[in-house]
Amino acid sequence: MPAGDAFTPDQLYDIEKAVQHAEEVSGLHFSVYVGGADEETRPFAIELLNELDDPDSSVLVYVDPAGRRLEIVTGSQAKRQLSDVAAGLAALTMQTSFAAGDLTGGLVTGVQQLGTHAHQPPLLHASDELHKL
Amino acid sequence: MIVELSGHSLLVFVGIPVLVVAVLALLVFASSIADGPRYRPGLSWWAPPVWINGPTATKPDPANLPELPALNSAPGATATAGTGIARTIGGASASW
Structure with missing residues (x-):
C-alpha cells in the first residue's frame, strides 16, 4: 500500500463491491466518504450529499476517522426506502467495527445492511403473472 | 569459571539465536508491514480523503451549457440531475 493511503486496493475493491451490490438491491445511489471535516460533521455530510448527481435518491455514508464520527445521510426519495431507524441500525453495526479499528469491515457490512434495508420487493399485484392464476 | 569463546562458538551461541529471533519477528510483523x-481509534488520521462512488467528474459546467430551448422542449426530463439540492434529509449519526 502506498504510504498515506487509507485503504489498500483490495480493501477499496471490497467497499466498492458492497456499494455496487447495495445499489443493485435498492435502486438508490450509494456513496462513501472517508476523511476529516472542516466543520461540524452533519452539515459537512449534507454538503457532500448535495454534491452528488442525484442527492434526493442518494445515501451518503460519511466517516471521520480522526473525529470518530459517522454520519449516514439520506435524500428525500431515499428516505422513503431507508428509514432513520434502519439507518441507525446500520450505524450501530459500523460503529462496533470502527471502534475495533476495522474501517473496511465496518463499511462493507454497514453498506450491505443499508442496501438490504432499502431493498424494495417487486410489486406482485402489478405483475401480469398474477392475473393468470 | 571463565569460558573463553572462540569465533566459532560466538557464531553458534549468539549468531544463530539472533538469526532465529530475527526470522520469527519478520514472520510476525510481515503482514502488518505489507x-x-x-x-487506530483515538490516534490521528494520516490519509487524504477518499470518496467512493462520489460525484461524476463530467458534471456539466453551467458556463458551457449549449442552449436553453432544450429545457423548454422537455421540461420534465431535467428534474434535479447534477444540480439538485436534497430537500428532506434523513439518516443517522454515531460516534465511537
Missing part, C-alpha cells in the same frame, strides 16, 4: 499503517 498492509501499511492501520487505523
